[in-house]
Amino acid sequence: xxxxxxxxxxxxxxxxxxxxxxxxxxxxxxxxxxxxxxxxxxxxxxxxxxxxxxxxxxxxxxxxxxxxxxxxxxxxxxxxxxxxxxxxxxxxxxxxxxxxxxxxxxxxxxxxxxxxxxxxxxxxxxxxxxxxxxxxxxxxxxxxxxxxxxxxxxxxxxxxxxxxxxxxxxxxxxxxxxxxxxxxxxxxxxxxxxxxxxxxxxxxxxxxxxxxxxxxxxxxxxxxxxxxxxxxxxxxxxxxxxxxxxxxxxxxxxxxxxxxxxxxxxxxxxxxxxxxxxxxxxxxxxxxxxxxxxxxxxxxxxxxxxxxxxxxxxxxxxxxxxxxxxxxxxxxxxxxxxxxxxxxxxxxxxxxxxxxxxxxxxxxxxxxxxxxxxxxxxxxxxxxxxxxxxxxxxxxxxxxxxxxxxxxxxxxxxxxxxxxxxxxxxxxxxxxxxxxxxxxxxxxxxxxxxxxxxxxxxxxxxxxxxxxxxxxxxxxxxxxxxxxxxxxxxxxxxxxxxxxxxxxxxxxxxxxxxxxxxxxxxxxxxxxxxxxxxxxxxxxxxxxxxxxxxxxxxxxxxxxxxxxxxxxxxxxxxxxxxxxxxxxxxxxxxxxxxxxxxxxxxxxxxxxxxxxxxxxxxxxxxxxxxxxxxxxxxxxxxxxxxxxxxxxxxxxxxxxxxxxxxxxxxxxxxxxxxxxxxxxxxxxxxxxxxxxxxxxxxxxxxxxxxxxxxxxxxxxxxxxxxxxxxxxxxxxxxxxxxxxxxxxxxxxxxxxxxxxxxxxxxxxxxxxxxxxxxxxxxxxxxxxxxxxxxxxxxxx
Amino acid sequence: xxxxxxxxxxxxxxxxxxxxxxxxxxxxxxxxxxxxxxxxxxxxxxxxxxxxxxxxxxxxxxxxxxxxxxxxxxxxxxxxxxxxxxxxxxxxxxxxxxxxxxxx
Numbered sequence: 001x002x003x004x005x006x007x008x009x010x011x012x013x014x015x016x017x018x019x020x021x022x023x024x025x026x027x028x029x030x031x032x033x034x035x036x037x038x039x040x041x042x043x044x045x046x047x048x049x050x051x052x053x054x055x056x057x058x059x060x061x062x063x064x065x066x067x068x069x070x071x072x073x074x075x076x077x078x079x080x081x082x083x084x085x086x087x088x089x090x091x092x093x094x095x096x097x098x099x100x101x102x103x104x105x106x107x108x109x110x111x112x113x114x115x116x117x118x119x120x121x122x123x124x125x126x127x128x129x130x131x132x133x134x135x136x137x138x139x140x141x142x143x144x145x146x147x148x149x150x151x152x153x154x155x156x157x158x159x160x161x162x163x164x165x166x167x168x169x170x171x172x173x174x175x176x177x178x179x180x181x182x183x184x185x186x187x188x189x190x191x192x193x194x195x196x197x198x199x200x201x202x203x204x205x206x207x208x209x210x211x212x213x214x215x216x217x218x219x220x221x222x223x224x225x226x227x228x229x230x231x232x233x234x235x236x237x238x239x240x241x242x243x244x245x246x247x248x249x250x251x252x253x254x255x256x257x258x259x260x261x262x263x264x265x266x267x268x269x270x271x272x273x274x275x276x277x278x279x280x281x282x283x284x285x286x287x288x289x290x291x292x293x294x295x296x297x298x299x300x301x302x303x304x305x306x307x308x309x310x311x312x313x314x315x316x317x318x319x320x321x322x323x324x325x326x327x328x329x330x331x332x333x334x335x336x337x338x339x340x341x342x343x344x345x346x347x348x349x350x351x352x353x354x355x356x357x358x359x360x361x362x363x364x365x366x367x368x369x370x371x372x373x374x375x376x377x378x379x380x381x382x383x384x385x386x387x388x389x390x391x392x393x394x395x396x397x398x399x400x401x402x403x404x405x406x407x408x409x410x411x412x413x414x415x416x417x418x419x420x421x422x423x424x425x426x427x428x429x430x431x432x433x434x435x436x437x438x439x440x441x442x443x444x445x446x447x448x449x450x451x452x453x454x455x456x457x458x459x460x461x462x463x464x465x466x467x468x469x470x471x472x473x474x475x476x477x478x479x480x481x482x483x484x485x486x487x488x489x490x491x492x493x494x495x496x497x498x499x500x501x502x503x504x505x506x507x508x509x510x511x512x513x514x515x516x517x518x519x520x521x522x523x524x525x526x527x528x529x530x531x532x533x534x535x536x537x538x539x540x541x542x543x544x545x546x547x548x549x550x551x552x553x554x555x556x557x558x559x560x561x562x563x564x565x566x567x568x569x570x571x572x573x574x575x576x577x578x579x580x581x582x583x584x585x586x587x588x589x590x591x592x593x594x595x596x597x598x599x600x601x602x603x604x605x606x607x608x609x610x611x612x613x614x615x616x617x618x619x620x621x622x623x624x625x626x627x628x629x630x631x632x633x634x635x636x637x638x639x640x641x642x643x644x645x646x647x648x649x650x651x652x653x654x655x656x657x658x659x660x661x662x663x664x665x666x667x668x669x670x671x672x673x674x675x676x677x678x679x680x681x682x683x684x685x686x687x688x689x690x691x692x693x694x695x696x697x698x699x700x701x702x703x704x705x706x707x708x709x710x711x712x713x714x715x716x717x718x719x720x721x722x723x724x725x726x727x728x729x730x731x732x733x734x735x736x737x738x739x740x741x742x743x744x745x746x747x748x749x750x751x752x753x754x755x756x757x758x759x760x761x762x763x764x765x766x767x768x769x770x771x772x773x774x775x776x777x778x779x780x781x782x783x784x785x786x787x788x789x790x791x792x793x794x795x796x
Numbered sequence: 797x798x799x800x801x802x803x804x805x806x807x808x809x810x811x812x813x814x815x816x817x818x819x820x821x822x823x824x825x826x827x828x829x830x831x832x833x834x835x836x837x838x839x840x841x842x843x844x845x846x847x848x849x850x851x852x853x854x855x856x857x858x859x860x861x862x863x864x865x866x867x868x869x870x871x872x873x874x875x876x877x878x879x880x881x882x883x884x885x886x887x888x889x890x891x892x893x894x895x896x897x898x899x900x
Contacts, residue, residue: 066851101877287863296865500849
């Protein structure tokens, strides 16, 4: 708590999409931002605080909108924030090179009666196009301060904040604006409605009464609902209905059209007085670029190349970092094993928490690289061209150009998330296309599936990471589109919705903007891993640990183990080398650590141990390459005997591990499901992982990790999960590929199902989504597994 | 879709055949070729669509230029009020234009 109260004001940042609002927001708030969601929806809400003079300025970035009609959820959010939270000032970010359309939002803001300061952004682009804007005249016409800014170069930021604070602090209220005079007939009806609003006590303030009257006359459903919530206002709605009919009769157009026309009329006048455009023959660079990038023949080819490049960048670019992260968690697990005594706590921390969370967090660099690549596509403006080029295709499958963005967010470029993707469908007004998009979005390759793919591709298709990811993207898209087509021609038949897509000029993104974008999304991924995944990892660990195998059954294994050790030590040569069982144990420990130990450390150790270990290493190499000669031949017989002993011991360990797992709750579920999944080649361990994946897809990796590392005889063994799976006899490339496809398509995680329910309003759509995807996954897996087994593809 | 249904849906804008447009000397925007430009005569279609189009600047008398067609001939790209926007062909068919003049 501070001693003196710091006064604070709230600034809302409004503006069209592509007007450079985010860049300006970044320039204003710097790194002091907080990203969350607007209540009830997953539209991003960005906030930041800065100190201006003795004031705390709280900046809220409203969603980018073209208008404040309740057309999309973004428009409703922006409007409700202004109406309900009453910011002290609204900064309207305007693209100076595209002033006319941008002023439409400005006019709507002014109509709302809020204090507005205009940021005339991207003035350099306008100047490049020989557009000259007379700021003074524009400011006089609109009766608000107009400040030119350049978010990218951070020019005019201080001036903008000065003006915003000064206007917010000024005792003068926002100008009561009758400047938008809609003509005698309209004004008459407006004042009748205003009168009703004031009389019935909905509002006392004339400015807000005027705005509400305009909105009601426009037939705005949101405002209608809000006023209807206050009971006994029926008289108002009768008046509104009467006025709408009356005006429609006179103008042969509904009032909303008349208002829009009038606003653009006012804007046209303002433009005429304040803007001069020199005619120029120069073709803009952006258009020249576009001629190539969206060219009928070259465009689609470039699109494929860009997507392919994206995977190469993401997977190969992040590879070294991913290796560092994996090595860190491996080291952490080993370190904890050394410190914490063996037992339930060690098992919880190492197998439950570190293996589980580490398996997911290890992929953080990959996720970050993917987000960076997507941010580049978005910020340069190429993403809109992708929608432009592919709309015809999407429409053919009963979807919408805007579906593309939702599918992209869901993981169209691999690495998204179906939850925000499904939320993004709110821009789709047509309910059928929206629902179809919601239902197919979970088929995309979301970020949670990537760790599964990366694990299996890394283990079984090591040389083909990029082509495999490319193939998986194609498969996921074709599945989603086919499902979309089927859904839209059966459960959801009907015509298509309008498609209005702005193609903004190509821009060079700012490094700062890209990094902020990437960081925010990556951080959300990490947070998810830190919370949901942690809880699920512990739950799954418990499922895979309890109940423990009964003592007498464990004893059968330990007896076998002891007999084996006894027999080995009974061998005279071994008996001479290892004086006791303890000696043997300490050699085992030494052997586990030797490969990573330094030369000096080795020299300090028991020289007999070092010699035996070296012989064993050579023996190992000889197995793979018979040409190698063994130098420590005096220990050769002992080494061979030890090797046999060690391998036999390993077999017992695996059998014990299997018995233990099968006995647990998880194991029992997996076994119970075996008859279902046997035809597609999954064993009970995979089944457990798939059940866990219902909580969150990345849990498939952590569960497999847990399944294959639990009960391990030597926890210091430094095999990664990928290496371990490769060593399992049941696993082959076909099995890996079948599992990848199954994970891609089967039931969305429960978070997604909850969102589907919320967005579609009905549980039956969520259930439908879970059932149809699982059936689809099973059928595809069955076909791949059967055909693959028959042709013996990838079975060795 | 029959003309009667459309005229009920859209008060001032009966669905027009190409022949009718010819009689009015109006052309559907979807019939413009890349490089052609002209002024909007009227925006048709259902009220939601009309409002959306008008908010994006598709107002009577505004100049629209066809930049190009997408690789699959649909959607189309236009320049209007200094910005680029893309519409599907069937939507562009709801926008009636005066006869085109070739861009300089």
